[in-house]
Amino acid sequence: MNFWIDVLPSVVAAIFIWWGATGIIIYLCGRRTWRPWVFGVVTLAQPFAFWQVMATRDSHDVGGVFAQFFWAIIIWSWIETSYYSGFIVGRKNIPEIEPGTSTGLRFRRAIAANLYHELMIIGLSIAVVIVGWGGSNETGLWTFMILHWTHQSAKINIFLGINNLTTEYLPDNLKYMAQYFSQKPLNSFFPFSATISTIIATALFISAAQSNTAGEQAGQALLFVLMVAAVIEHWWLVTPVPSKAWDWALKSRKADQQQLPTIQVVCGYLGSGKTTLIRHLLPQFDERVAVLVNDFGAVGIDAELIRGDNAAGMVVELPGGCVCCTLQKNLSGQIINLLETFKPERVIIEPSGVAGIEEIVKALASPRLVKRVANVEVVAVIEAPRLLAAGGLPEFVVTQIKAAGAIVISKTDLVQPGEVGRVAKVVSALNHKARVITAINGQVALTELFAVAPELPAEEEHEAHQHDEENGGLISFGEEYTGEFDPQALRDLFVDLRDGHYGPVIRAKGIFHARGGRLAWDLASGNITERILTPPLPDELPGGRFMAIAEDLTTEQLQERLQGCIIPAVSL
Numbered sequence: 001m002n003f004w005i006d007v008l009p010s011v012v013a014a015i016f017i018w019w020g021a022t023g024i025i026i027y028l029c030g031r032r033t034w035r036p037w038v039f040g041v042v043t044l045a046q047p048f049a050f051w052q053v054m055a056t057r058d059s060h061d062v063g064g065v066f067a068q069f070f071w072a073i074i075i076w077s078w079i080e081t082s083y084y085s086g087f088i089v090g091r092k093n094i095p096e097i098e099p100g101t102s103t104g105l106r107f108r109r110a111i112a113a114n115l116y117h118e119l120m121i122i123g124l125s126i127a128v129v130i131v132g133w134g135g136s137n138e139t140g141l142w143t144f145m146i147l148h149w150t151h152q153s154a155k156i157n158i159f160l161g162i163n164n165l166t167t168e169y170l171p172d173n174l175k176y177m178a179q180y181f182s183q184k185p186l187n188s189f190f191p192f193s194a195t196i197s198t199i200i201a202t203a204l205f206i207s208a209a210q211s212n213t214a215g216e217q218a219g220q221a222l223l224f225v226l227m228v229a230a231v232i233e234h235w236w237l238v239t240p241v242p243s244k245a246w247d248w249a250l251k252s253r254k255a256d257q258q259q260l261p262t263i264q265v266v267c268g269y270l271g272s273g274k275t276t277l278i279r280h281l282l283p284q285f286d287e288r289v290a291v292l293v294n295d296f297g298a299v300g301i302d303a304e305l306i307r308g309d310n311a312a313g314m315v316v317e318l319p320g321g322c323v324c325c326t327l328q329k330n331l332s333g334q335i336i337n338l339l340e341t342f343k344p345e346r347v348i349i350e351p352s353g354v355a356g357i358e359e360i361v362k363a364l365a366s367p368r369l370v371k372r373v374a375n376v377e378v379v380a381v382i383e384a385p386r387l388l389a390a391g392g393l394p395e396f397v398v399t400q401i402k403a404a405g406a407i408v409i410s411k412t413d414l415v416q417p418g419e420v421g422r423v424a425k426v427v428s429a430l431n432h433k434a435r436v437i438t439a440i441n442g443q444v445a446l447t448e449l450f451a452v453a454p455e456l457p458a459e460e461e462h463e464a465h466q467h468d469e470e471n472g473g474l475i476s477f478g479e480e481y482t483g484e485f486d487p488q489a490l491r492d493l494f495v496d497l498r499d500g501h502y503g504p505v506i507r508a509k510g511i512f513h514a515r516g517g518r519l520a521w522d523l524a525s526g527n528i529t530e531r532i533l534t535p536p537l538p539d540e541l542p543g544g545r546f547m548a549i550a551e552d553l554t555t556e557q558l559q560e561r562l563q564g565c566i567i568p569a570v571s572l
């Protein structure tokens, strides 16, 4: 009983010093303008901290032991501060990790990215050994060594793969480090590291219990608590429970984040209703919005549709192909360009309907980009009729659902009212954290959609993905035309496309000039829609754009048929 009363001050002090120092560093390094000051002050404290460790190495009373513990924490704080402030980290301009990068290469790049930080730890460890070794009170030395072990062990575990990555504690300037993390339920190093930590904690406990003097007991108790914290930190890595221990320290970041734009990725399968949703949302924003659109086909249609709703903003059409594959490298560069030239307060990305969301999120985690944006949010648009009809969702749609902070169930007007609940249950079962909203023709209130704390998928190591395999070998066809179109001929064409006359078409759309104005045609999920976009424009040359995505397509016949929809010049 006496033992516990005796060690209680050490236990309480160790918990508060370790937890408090970590939180204070996260807090102070969370604000960009504070970082140089924090780093400067902690750096200036170092000669004094080393001198204190040296001065108390033979004071084995309780005061001397506490002083050693405290000053060792201050020395360790220098390492943490230099890292979190971004002043001593590692080599810059290291190529980014791409899908399919080998573990060996990822490891070498991770080392390079953390090189100066790791060298600093080694250098300071040697310095602490020099000043602390051989005294009758080595509490400072062992405090530092325990922190060193916990740090290395956590880093190796996070690199090899753990369940709970807690990337939220990385400040904006270090978010790119997440590319060296991997998420797995467990890795082979974990049992070893957790066992070692537990054995050391047990040995320290026994040592504290068997101590002969109050100073010795206090020292062993302080080290024991630090090691217990290491064991808890280890288990936290593998349990899915989010650590809230330092959430209070994240508050300082809010001011910086409010000034940075947010990126919203609106993903969903071909024809699910992404463009319709974005078009409905755009008039609701009172900010400068830039929209990046990427159609799967070579001919972009969506950008032209969106442009009309975002007159005050900017619409950028990304080249044809899938944004997640062909543009992965390019995407972050395009966005940075956009941020610098147009300075939007919000960026909305509409990837093509077959884009893998993981690759996009990875591209958005690029080191150059993360420090320029406040947040990346994912909205998944899931078509109710398709989900009910499919009897199973393609894997990449499941990934989109899991990645989303908000899920919009679209086309609920095309299913029975009772079935909407079934769809909601399916998506909620896949992602219980996401807000699920139902919509007809994209009619969603902005506040409802973005009032969500989004969850980004953990970055996993995965194979470079193959659209051909995942999507049953989709091909796209797209062309632009000049001339005025016959609406009835287009009507008949879309019916024939739906009925499979040109092959199994999954998605077709187009914008065509006709006498009645600019017409938009859509074929999605077997439904055809025809809309008038604008009345005829007097100065504009008449023309049209068409694209189709199919598993197989008789392209030549389709080309001829489209040409046949143009009213011959003589009869105009």
Ligand SMILES: Nc1nc2c(ncn2[C@@H]2O[C@H](COP(=O)(O)OP(=O)(O)OP(=O)(O)O)[C@@H](O)[C@H]2O)c(=O)[nH]1
Residues within 6 Å of the ligand: 268, 269, 270, 271, 272, 273, 274, 275, 276, 277, 302, 352, 353, 410, 411, 412, 413, 414, 439, 440, 441, 442, 507, 509, 522, 523, 524, 528, 529
């Ligand atoms: N009935 C009905 N139709 C909808 C709804 N939402 C979208 N649509 C129609 O579905 C078709 C495809 O919608 P888009 O918004 O273009 O779909 P998308 O996901 O942007 O399509 P891609 O970019 O080609 O993948 C259009 O004809 C829309 O009018 C809805 O809630 N109900």
